[in-house]
Every structure is written in structure tokens, then in C-alpha cells.
Amino acid sequence: MVGIEEVRHLAYLARISIKDEELRLYAEQMDEILAYFNMLDELNVSDDVEPYRMCRAYNEMRDDVPVAFSDNVLSNAKNTKGRFIKAPKMSS
Secondary structure: OOOOHHEEEEHHHOOOOOHHHHHHHHHHHHHHHHHHHHHHHOOOOOOOOOOOOOOOOOOOOOOOOOOOOOOOHHHHHHEEEEEEEEOOOOOO
């Protein structure tokens, strides 16, 4: 069971102000939330069932294919030096 002092401490950590009249209400609500978590802990999820996903191609990566570098890419850059693009200094 969540006590009033625990709710007061959580409010302090979250930097929110809770009136003393509300402490008991929040303690009861937190008890209900924790009861739901306890129900979830009792579920048997050890079956080897693949979780349902809306998109089957989730995080599917394509193969890396090398592409030849084209010199005309450098023609769009303002400052170049040989086959490199010059950029302003980023550190002091």
C-alpha cells in the first residue's frame, strides 16, 4: 500500500505541490494503478508467440551498395579543395 509520506516524497521529487487533502486520494489512486501492474505480473507470457505488429517490415534494412562518387557533386559546393568540401571551423 502506498502511504501518504510516499506520495508527499514523490510530489517533492516531481517538484509539484499537492494539498494535504489530496494526499489520501493520490495514495488510493496509486494503489489501484499498482494493483493493475500486479495483475499483469500474474499473466503467463512464457508461450513462444510472436508479438503482433502492425507493420511486418519494421526496421527492415536494405543491403549496402557502393555507388561511384561523381565529381559533379562538388560543383554545387561553394568552397572546395581538390575532391573535398571546405567547411568553416566549428571549434574555438
